[in-house]
Amino acid sequence: MTKDLNELIQILEEGEQKKTPKQTQILKAAVETFAEKGYASTSTSEIAAKAGVAEGTIFRHYKTKKELLLSIVTPVMVKFTLPVFASHFAEQVFEQLPQDFEELLYKIIKNRYEFVKENHPLVRIMLQEMAFHKDLQEQFRLVFLEHVYPRFEHLIAHYKQEDRIIELPAPSAIRMIMTSLIGFIFTRFIIAPDLEWDDEKEMERTVQFIMHGLSK
Amino acid sequence: MTKDLNELIQILEEGEQKKTPKQTQILKAAVETFAEKGYASTSTSEIAAKAGVAEGTIFRHYKTKKELLLSIVTPVMVKFTLPVFASHFAEQVFEQLPQDFEELLYKIIKNRYEFVKENHPLVRIMLQEMAFHKDLQEQFRLVFLEHVYPRFEHLIAHYKQEDRIIELPAPSAIRMIMTSLIGFIFTRFIIAPDLEWDDEKEMERTVQFIMHGLSK
Amino acid sequence: MTKDLNELIQILEEGEQKKTPKQTQILKAAVETFAEKGYASTSTSEIAAKAGVAEGTIFRHYKTKKELLLSIVTPVMVKFTLPVFASHFAEQVFEQLPQDFEELLYKIIKNRYEFVKENHPLVRIMLQEMAFHKDLQEQFRLVFLEHVYPRFEHLIAHYKQEDRIIELPAPSAIRMIMTSLIGFIFTRFIIAPDLEWDDEKEMERTVQFIMHGLSK
Amino acid sequence: MTKDLNELIQILEEGEQKKTPKQTQILKAAVETFAEKGYASTSTSEIAAKAGVAEGTIFRHYKTKKELLLSIVTPVMVKFTLPVFASHFAEQVFEQLPQDFEELLYKIIKNRYEFVKENHPLVRIMLQEMAFHKDLQEQFRLVFLEHVYPRFEHLIAHYKQEDRIIELPAPSAIRMIMTSLIGFIFTRFIIAPDLEWDDEKEMERTVQFIMHGLSK
DNA sequence: AATGAATGAGCTTTCATTCAT
DNA sequence: CATGAATGAAAGCTCATTCAT
Numbered sequence: 001m002t003k004d005l006n007e008l009i010q011i012l013e014e015g016e017q018k019k020t021p022k023q024t025q026i027l028k029a030a031v032e033t034f035a036e037k038g039y040a041s042t043s044t045s046e047i048a049a050k051a052g053v054a055e056g057t058i059f060r061h062y063k064t065k066k067e068l069l070l071s072i073v074t075p076v077m078v079k080f081t082l083p084v085f086a087s088h089f090a091e092q093v094f095e096q097l098p099q100d101f102e103e104l105l106y107k108i109i110k111n112r113y114e115f116v117k118e119n120h121p122l123v124r125i126m127l128q129e130m131a132f133h134k135d136l137q138e139q140f141r142l143v144f145l146e147h148v149y150p151r152f153e154h155l156i157a158h159y160k161q162e163d164r165i166i167e168l169p170a171p172s173a174i175r176m177i178m179t180s181l182i183g184f185i186f187t188r189f190i191i192a193p194d195l196e197w198d199d200e201k202e203m204e205r206t207v208q209f210i211m212h213g214l215s216k
Numbered sequence: 217m218t219k220d221l222n223e224l225i226q227i228l229e230e231g232e233q234k235k236t237p238k239q240t241q242i243l244k245a246a247v248e249t250f251a252e253k254g255y256a257s258t259s260t261s262e263i264a265a266k267a268g269v270a271e272g273t274i275f276r277h278y279k280t281k282k283e284l285l286l287s288i289v290t291p292v293m294v295k296f297t298l299p300v301f302a303s304h305f306a307e308q309v310f311e312q313l314p315q316d317f318e319e320l321l322y323k324i325i326k327n328r329y330e331f332v333k334e335n336h337p338l339v340r341i342m343l344q345e346m347a348f349h350k351d352l353q354e355q356f357r358l359v360f361l362e363h364v365y366p367r368f369e370h371l372i373a374h375y376k377q378e379d380r381i382i383e384l385p386a387p388s389a390i391r392m393i394m395t396s397l398i399g400f401i402f403t404r405f406i407i408a409p410d411l412e413w414d415d416e417k418e419m420e421r422t423v424q425f426i427m428h429g430l431s432k
Numbered sequence: 433m434t435k436d437l438n439e440l441i442q443i444l445e446e447g448e449q450k451k452t453p454k455q456t457q458i459l460k461a462a463v464e465t466f467a468e469k470g471y472a473s474t475s476t477s478e479i480a481a482k483a484g485v486a487e488g489t490i491f492r493h494y495k496t497k498k499e500l501l502l503s504i505v506t507p508v509m510v511k512f513t514l515p516v517f518a519s520h521f522a523e524q525v526f527e528q529l530p531q532d533f534e535e536l537l538y539k540i541i542k543n544r545y546e547f548v549k550e551n552h553p554l555v556r557i558m559l560q561e562m563a564f565h566k567d568l569q570e571q572f573r574l575v576f577l578e579h580v581y582p583r584f585e586h587l588i589a590h591y592k593q594e595d596r597i598i599e600l601p602a603p604s605a606i607r608m609i610m611t612s613l614i615g616f617i618f619t620r621f622i623i624a625p626d627l628e629w630d631d632e633k634e635m636e637r638t639v640q641f642i643m644h645g646l647s648k
Numbered sequence: 649m650t651k652d653l654n655e656l657i658q659i660l661e662e663g664e665q666k667k668t669p670k671q672t673q674i675l676k677a678a679v680e681t682f683a684e685k686g687y688a689s690t691s692t693s694e695i696a697a698k699a700g701v702a703e704g705t706i707f708r709h710y711k712t713k714k715e716l717l718l719s720i721v722t723p724v725m726v727k728f729t730l731p732v733f734a735s736h737f738a739e740q741v742f743e744q745l746p747q748d749f750e751e752l753l754y755k756i757i758k759n760r761y762e763f764v765k766e767n768h769p770l771v772r773i774m775l776q777e778m779a780f781h782k783d784l785q786e787q788f789r790l791v792f793l794e795h796v797y798p799r800f801e802h803l804i805a806h807y808k809q810e811d812r813i814i815e816l817p818a819p820s821a822i823r824m825i826m827t828s829l830i831g832f833i834f835t836r837f838i839i840a841p842d843l844e845w846d847d848e849k850e851m852e853r854t855v856q857f858i859m860h861g862l863s864k
Numbered sequence: 865a866a867t868g869a870a871t872g873a874g875c876t877t878t879c880a881t882t883c884a885t
Numbered sequence: 886c887a888t889g890a891a892t893g894a895a896a897g898c899t900c901a902t903t904c905a906t
Contacts, residue, residue, distance in 0.1 A: 472686055472688035556779075559779075560776075560779050560780075563686065563772075563775075596863065596864060597863060603843075605862060608828065608831070609862070610831075611832070611835070615827025615828070637824075641824045641861060642861055644860065644861040644863055645859045645861035647814070647860055648814050
């Protein structure tokens with residue numbers, strides 16, 4: 001079922017509830033290993049060893065290996081997609097749409113950049129595993145269609161009406177914006193994290209590109 | 217080591233050498249299953265069953281499961297990245313750079329679109345598995361840095377000099393173009409293949425976006 | 433590397449550490465089957481069945497089938513070769529070389545006879561597998577050259593000096609003694625265990641043979 | 649069934665019948681590999697590869713892998729044990745028992761030494777595999793009990809009667825002689841072939857040892 | 865809460881053998 | 886005679902999960 005905001009926020013809060021130290025070690029070990037080798041190629045015994053706990057301990061906290069994966073991916077998925085429009089951040093920025101579309105884009109890109117910077121192993125796992133797990137895809141689809149897309153659409157409509165952006169179907173516009181945004185973050189943190197990046201400048205360039213393209 | 221064009225072309229030709237019928241069935245079954253569930257979650261017994269051969273038959277043709285994966289991924293990787301600038305296609309289009317940058321972009325996007333349209337399960341496997349296999353990443357890196365990036369760079373320089381595109385570091389420009397291009401193809405075939413797409417129009421829009429952005 | 437006595441004794445002690453009952457059953461089944469059919473022709477599933485445990489249980493205690501073999505052979509090898517001159521037995525008998533060479537021979541042959549009598553399946557495995565495993569050969573070579581041969585040599589020198597045995601290169605003398613000794617034990621327990629043997633008498637005869645040969 | 653001399657001789661002759669070149673290559677490859685790794689650890693594909701023939705070719709000449717083993721071991725077994733008393737050699741030497749027992753022993757040891765020198769991989773396979781194959785043991789038992797032991801016994805009786813050797817049960821005497829003889833050959837060719845050996849001298853010493861022992 | 869021995873299904877790979885060419 | 890693709894049973898080993906302690 002589609003989950004409403006309150007439910008999603010609850011998920012986040014549950015995820016940050018008190019954990020035993022062992023549980024924290026398990027999660028840390030699982031994240032590291034899932035990110036590196038993928039869920040399917042990671043064995044619970046490897047996680048246990050890396051976490052310094054007994055094999056059985058993992059199953060005391062997570063009924064199955066899959067549940068362990070979900071307990072990692074679900075919160076990231078929510079945090080990754082949601083805060084753009086909901087939450088503290090959204091309230092401040094989006095409800096009172098800034099006049100300047102560029103300014104808004106920059107705030108979004110900066111905000112998501114910061115988030116991925118802090119959480120790239122988690123984001124990596126999310127992206128990798130969404131390819132294989134239908135339930136994760138569905139989860140994502142729900143959050144996206146319910147909480148992200150409509151607001152994005154509304155936003156596009158607004159700036160169109162203000163005559164600040166060109167006539168273009170919303171889905172196309174959204175795709176292009178997200179593609180550029182995620183394209184930057186993905187290249188920055190996943191494809192070529194070892195290159196020397198001038199992050200501020202590159203974000204500005206990306207915003208400029210979204211606004212004006214390459215042509216002179 | 218970096219492979220030169222002749223070697224890469226040889227890889228492609230080897231892949232199309234005479235195969236026993238059983239071998240073809242195996243490849244077909246492997247592609248289907250790897251695309252759907254991922255390499256790590258696909259068992260050789262499953263492939264054998266789907267291909268209608270004995271499990272031993274797989275290992276008569278491919279020493280290991282990994283070799284089977286590589287025999288699928290390596291040719292796609294070459295075909296996916298290379299033809300953009302090398303080969304028949306490149307010779308006609310890129311060597312005699314069209315005056316119009318837009319026209320060029322359109323030809324590229326169209327050409328890659330057609331390729332992925334014909335081969336999306338293969339492309340999907342390539343993308344999915346590159347996340348987990350260092351050797352695939354390295355293989356890609358070599359082909360890209362040796363055969364794709366330099367020509368792209370040359371092309372950017374050319375249009376800059378002709379004063380058709382803005383001042384921007386080549387890596388950034390290349391990233392933005394590729395991001396938009398791949399973003400379209402990825403959305404079209406992987407993320408939302410079930411949406412109704414007006415492909416021609418969407419490719420035009422994408423080219424427009426790369427050229428002029430969203431702002432009015 | 434050559435192992436010193438303390439290390440070898442440690443190997444023996446480790447082998448007798450606390451084992452789970454299942455582990456004991458596994459070892460028993462493995463010894464029986466290896467002795468009968470040889471290591472290479474024994475499957476882990478057969479061992480598991482005979483031991484009444486799941487196949488996985490074997491690999492919980494021994495990382496590989498080879499490790500299971502080594503955990504059986506290494507201690508026998510040490511016990512088989514070492515005690516002749518080291519250990520409790522050696523201290524009593526060899527350090528205070530008996531005047532009578534015959535008496536000494538008899539004590540050795542008797543002592544080794546008793547050992548093999550108690551452990552012939554183990555000895556059998558050791559001999560059989562040394563033929564195929566270079567590492568076992570090397571292990572044996574080290575123990576023999578470091579701990580057995582030198583003392584044997586010293587002993588030969590002693591009795592030569594006392595004018596009790598004939599002039600003969602030590603290696604030849606040692607070979608003849610060991611050949612006769614092992615020849616008896618091997619015939620007794622491996623080649624023809626079903627014959628009726630008067631063991632005491634036969635050991636005496638063997639000692640007589642080593643001393644005086646067959647000629648009248 | 650016990651085989652009489654004629655049958656055994658026939659086995660030898662059959663073994664030397666005309667073979668195709670491929671068959672010879674197969675046998676050569678099989679002997680090399682069986683000697684090194686043992687029958688059970690040698691795969692037919694490995695033999696085929698080493699012989700430079702197709703896998704199927706082996707089974708054209710030998711119905712099963714076991715038959716290939718037997719075609720190697722049976723002739724060696726006959727040649728190894730039989731010629732001592734039967735055959736050309738035996739006729740010359742044993743039928744007309746030399747007065748000197750020493751001389752006889754020397755002739756035997758020399759003759760068997762030469763044989764093993766020419767055939768040690770074969771002898772090695774025979775010894776190794778007799779440990780695991782009941783049928784080989786039985787084959788050996790038959791040849792030995794029928795053709796070797798009785799003549800040996802007769803020989804012992806003769807020299808006893810001539811008062812040249814001591815009073816001793818024949819089985820014990822035979823065991824001691826064979827033990828010393830085989831002990832030398834085994835040490836020389838299997839255990840320590842890399843040592844520097846003065847073969848002539850060592851055979852003399854061995855005969856001396858059998859006759860007079862070590863005591864002064 | 866934590867352990868780790870035990871499980872048995874399932875994995876990839878090897879193998880002796882067959883058979884159409 | 887010779888080949889080598891094909892087989893399917895069986896090999897060694899791994900795995901997620903359970904449960905008595």
